[in-house]
Amino acid sequence: MAQTLDAVAVRTWCSLALDALGRAREEIDAINVYPVPDGDTGTNLYLTVESAAQAVQAACAAPEPALSDAVRAMAHGALIGARGNSGTILAQLLRGMAQVLADRDTAHADGPRLALALRRAAESAYKAVAHPVEGTILSVATAAARAAQRAQGDCAEIAAAAHRGACAALDATPGQLAVLDRAGVVDAGGQGLVTVLAALVESLSGERPRSRPSRTTAPHGNAPVAGSVVKEGCADVTGTGGPAFEVIYLLEATDEAVARLRTRLDELGDSLVVVGGDGLWNVHVHVDDAGAAVEAGVEAGRPHRIRVTHFGAEDAHTTGATTRERTQRGVVAVVPGEGLRDLYAEAGATVVLARPGEPPASGELVDAVRRAHAREVVLLPNDAELRHTAAAAAEQARADGVRVALIPTRSAVQGIAALAVHEPDRRFDEDVVAMTSAAGATRYAELVLAERQSWTSAGVCQGGDVLGLIDGDVAVIGTDLAGTARTVLDRMLAAGGELVTLVLGDGVPGSLAEHLEAHVREGHLAVDTVVYQGGPQSAPLLIGVE
Numbered sequence: 001m002a003q004t005l006d007a008v009a010v011r012t013w014c015s016l017a018l019d020a021l022g023r024a025r026e027e028i029d030a031i032n033v034y035p036v037p038d039g040d041t042g043t044n045l046y047l048t049v050e051s052a053a054q055a056v057q058a059a060c061a062a063p064e065p066a067l068s069d070a071v072r073a074m075a076h077g078a079l080i081g082a083r084g085n086s087g088t089i090l091a092q093l094l095r096g097m098a099q100v101l102a103d104r105d106t107a108h109a110d111g112p113r114l115a116l117a118l119r120r121a122a123e124s125a126y127k128a129v130a131h132p133v134e135g136t137i138l139s140v141a142t143a144a145a146r147a148a149q150r151a152q153g154d155c156a157e158i159a160a161a162a163h164r165g166a167c168a169a170l171d172a173t174p175g176q177l178a179v180l181d182r183a184g185v186v187d188a189g190g191q192g193l194v195t196v197l198a199a200l201v202e203s204l205s206g207e208r209p210r211s212r213p214s215r216t217t218a219p220h221g222n223a224p225v226a227g228s229v230v231k232e233g234c235a236d237v238t239g240t241g242g243p244a245f246e247v248i249y250l251l252e253a254t255d256e257a258v259a260r261l262r263t264r265l266d267e268l269g270d271s272l273v274v275v276g277g278d279g280l281w282n283v284h285v286h287v288d289d290a291g292a293a294v295e296a297g298v299e300a301g302r303p304h305r306i307r308v309t310h311f312g313a314e315d316a317h318t319t320g321a322t323t324r325e326r327t328q329r330g331v332v333a334v335v336p337g338e339g340l341r342d343l344y345a346e347a348g349a350t351v352v353l354a355r356p357g358e359p360p361a362s363g364e365l366v367d368a369v370r371r372a373h374a375r376e377v378v379l380l381p382n383d384a385e386l387r388h389t390a391a392a393a394a395e396q397a398r399a400d401g402v403r404v405a406l407i408p409t410r411s412a413v414q415g416i417a418a419l420a421v422h423e424p425d426r427r428f429d430e431d432v433v434a435m436t437s438a439a440g441a442t443r444y445a446e447l448v449l450a451e452r453q454s455w456t457s458a459g460v461c462q463g464g465d466v467l468g469l470i471d472g473d474v475a476v477i478g479t480d481l482a483g484t485a486r487t488v489l490d491r492m493l494a495a496g497g498e499l500v501t502l503v504l505g506d507g508v509p510g511s512l513a514e515h516l517e518a519h520v521r522e523g524h525l526a527v528d529t530v531v532y533q534g535g536p537q538s539a540p541l542l543i544g545v546e
Contacts, residue, residue, distance in 0.1 A: 003154040005101070006108040007070035009203050011060045014053035014074060017199035021046040022388025024195050029395070031185040034136070034177065041188035043395040044084030046388070048091060049196065050361055051081020067109060068102035079282050080250060080305075081363075083396075085271060086189035088248075088284045089125050089137050090196070092275035096124035111158040115148040118162055130262065130272035135176025137189030143169030144197060156204040163197040163209050170194050243269045243286035246309040247293040251281045253301025261300040268292055309399060329424040329431070330372030333380040333415050334360060334390075337538025340412050340503065347419045349380075359386060365393035369402055376403045376428045378435060380418060384410040384472060405432040410472065411444035413501050413544025416532075438546070443495075445470045445488050445543040447481060482512055485541055486519050492545045493524055500529045501544035506536045 021028075021042065028042030055077025059069045075098035078091035100117035101109050109117070122145040126132050147165025148158050173187040174180040180187060202208045253261070258274060258281055265272050269287030276282050283303070287293045290308045297303035331349040335341050341351045350372040352360050369377050377397065381390035387408060394404040405428070409415045418435035426434075450465040456474035461467060468476030468488040475491060478484030489500065500520055502513050513531045520529050534542065 003156050003204065004108040004110055005067070005114055005155045005204065007060055007065035007067050009108075009155075010067065010070040010074060011053075011056050011065075013200050013203035014049065014056045016202050017196045018046070018049050018053045019388070020195045020199050021049055021192065022392070024191070025388065025392060025395075028188050028191050028195075031183075031191065032188040033179055033183045033185060034187060034189075040084060040395065040399065041086045041192060043392050044087040045090060045189070045192040045196075046392045047083045047362055047396065048078050048081055048087035050389070050392070051363075052078040052091075052094060054361060067107060068105065071098040071101045074098060079276050079280065082275070082282045082284075083248070084246075085273060085284060086137055086192055088273045088275055088282055089129065089189065090193065091282060092125045092128045092273075093121040093141055093193070095275065095277070096121035099124070109155065111152070111154045114155045114158045115145075115151065115162075118148045118158075119145040121145065128273055128275045130266050130274075131270070133177075135173045135180065136187055137193050139173065139176065140166045140169045140187070140190035140193050144193070156201070159197065159201045159204050160209065163194070163201050166190070166194045166197050243271075243288050244310060245288065245290040245293075246271075246284070246286050247290050247307070248282070248284050248309075249294065249297055249303040249306040251276075251283050251297050251301050251303045252279055253281060254279070257300040261296055264296045264299075265293060268296070327372075327374045329376040329378070329428065330369075330374030331378045331380065331419065331422060332365065332368045332372055333419075334365070334382045334386060335412055335415070336382070337412075337503075337505065337534035337536060339506075339533040339535025340538060342535075343532055344415070344419065347422075348424075349419065354383065359383070359389070362389045362393040362396065365390060366396045366400075369393070369397040369404065370400065374402070377405070378418075378422070378432060379404055379406045380409045380415040380439075381406070382409045382412045382415045384408075403428065407432065407436050407439055409439045411442075411446065411542065411544070412534075412538075413444050413503060413542050414439040414442045416501060417442040417544060417546055441546055442501075443471060443492050443497075443545045445475075445492060445545075446539050447485055447488065447541040447543075448539050450477075481508070481540060482515055485512070485516055485543070488543060489516065489520060489545075490523070492543065493520070493527065497524070497527055497545040499544075499546045500527055501542075501546070502529065502531045503534045503538065503542035503544075504531065505534045505538045505540040505542075508540050512541075 025042035025046050029039045032039050032041040052074045055073040056070055059073035075095040078094045082088045082091040097117040100120045122141040125141055132138050144162040144166040148162040151158050151161035170186050170190045173190055198209045262274055265285045269285050271286040273284045274281055285293055333344050333349045334352045334354050335344050336354050341353055344351045350368050352364055352368045354360055379390055379394055390406055394406045397404045418439040421434045421438045423431055446469045448467050450461040450463055450467050452463045458474045458477050461477045466478045466481055466484040467474050468484045476484055476487045517529045520527055
């Protein structure tokens with residue numbers, strides 16, 4: 001495990017941080033009373049890191065990626081994908097780190113350089129916030145930087161010291177902000193930063209730091225103060241009022257124009273955070289006049305990806321959205337092949353195609369929800385690995401005023417079962433329950449080819465072996481597709497079943513389906529079989545048993 005920070009460690013850090021925020025997202029959302037009690041800080045941080053992780057993954061595709069390329073990609077990805085107040089500040093923290101880590105043409109950074117990067121991160125984040133206050137993600141970042149500066153050793157030791165300092169600062173946030181103390185919680189943005197720093201420690205040392213207990217629930221029956229409006233990282237503006245809109249956009253503009261923009265937006269509202277540089281900025285502000293905030297951006301340069309959210313209302317919108325009448329209900333599904341895409345589309349679903357090695361990001365799922373143009377949407381991720389991504393997308397879509405139900409389908413055949421019982425005319429809750437029940441009652445299997453020798457739950461496989469995965473675990477290792485498929489079917493049908501679904505991948509002959517249909521009839525007379533073509537990019541064979 002690397003004790004210095006190189007491009008691979010940066011990629012690992014982003015991946016671990018994304019997974020950790022996926023696990024912690026709901027908890028962080030739940031303690032979000034600051035900047036406004038709208039329960040989206042965890043989701044916004046997840047979406048910001050997701051964008052950073054994707055950019056780093058692309059930058060590290062080269063055989064020997066450079067540290068400078070990786071950290072610049074991380075900062076740029078976070079900048080263009082930053083969501084909310086916490087996400088925008090996190091983007092600036094990562095940009096500050098990148099400014100130090102990319103300023104030398106070296107393959108890796110040592111401990112002192114990482115400590116300097118953390119210090120630069122905290123300083124640049126403070127400068128990006130118009131009216132910084134203590135008890136926020138800014139305080140946690142500063143404490144982490146100070147702890148790192150005091151520490152000595154390699155990158156793993158510096159990161160561990162920073163994490164300990166951040167944890168102590170996080171525990172102190174309720175004593176710095178009254179609204180946190182009244183609610184009995186720590187700062188949500190600070191909690192997210194601690195999660196990101198824990199991932200940094202794990203990427204460098206190979207060990208995940210033990211989580212420290214923090215106040216995340218009301219100790220005396222206290223609840224978040226309804227209607228209070230306080231701005232994370234900005235001046236405390238408590239009370240029952242507050243700006244009506246959150247406005248976020250990317251802006252192409254000069255430094256001089258952005259300086260004038262800061263002054264103008266500070267006059268219009270509060271919670272102002274402007275991050276970025278080198279001609280590209282991410283602007284975040286809370287205002288009553290959303291149009292004026294956008295116009296100020298137009299005067300400064302070229303704003304795009306404009307997003308306006310109305311606090312306390314059911315709906316939000318992205319500029320440029322269509323005004324055609326919404327349908328009552330839609331289904332959005334992720335599918336692994338072009339043949340299945342056609343099948344799902346014929347059933348009325350809005351489809352997101354998952355390509356091998358390129359899982360869709362939450363932004364793609366949100367875009368698909370918008371394309372469905374429905375008041376109610378059922379989301380079928382059809383992959384266990386997409387659960388956090390889909391959950392974040394669902395939260396984002398709900399902020400757009402769409403009622404979203406996430407059914408945790410783990411395979412396309414479970415999605416097919418759910419679609420089969422979908423009835424858009426019945427009550428939404430009843431439809432969701434029926435679809436969830438149908439998906440849950442469907443066992444699923446996948447047959448794939450082993451790429452290399454490796455250990456599996458069914459033993460050692462060799463490159464070229466056929467692996468039969470049942471409910472996500474390798475259950476059968478075979479030498480040919482037909483024989484392995486028969487064994488998998490027999491194991492799945494041993495527990496009973498009424499319908500077998502076969503999805504053939506591209507290049508798999510139809511004679512295999514006929515062979516398996518006959519095999520099912522011979523041993524299970526009452527079981528029907530249906531066959532679909534998965535097309536390119538799907539697995540050689542998917543099996544569902546209902």
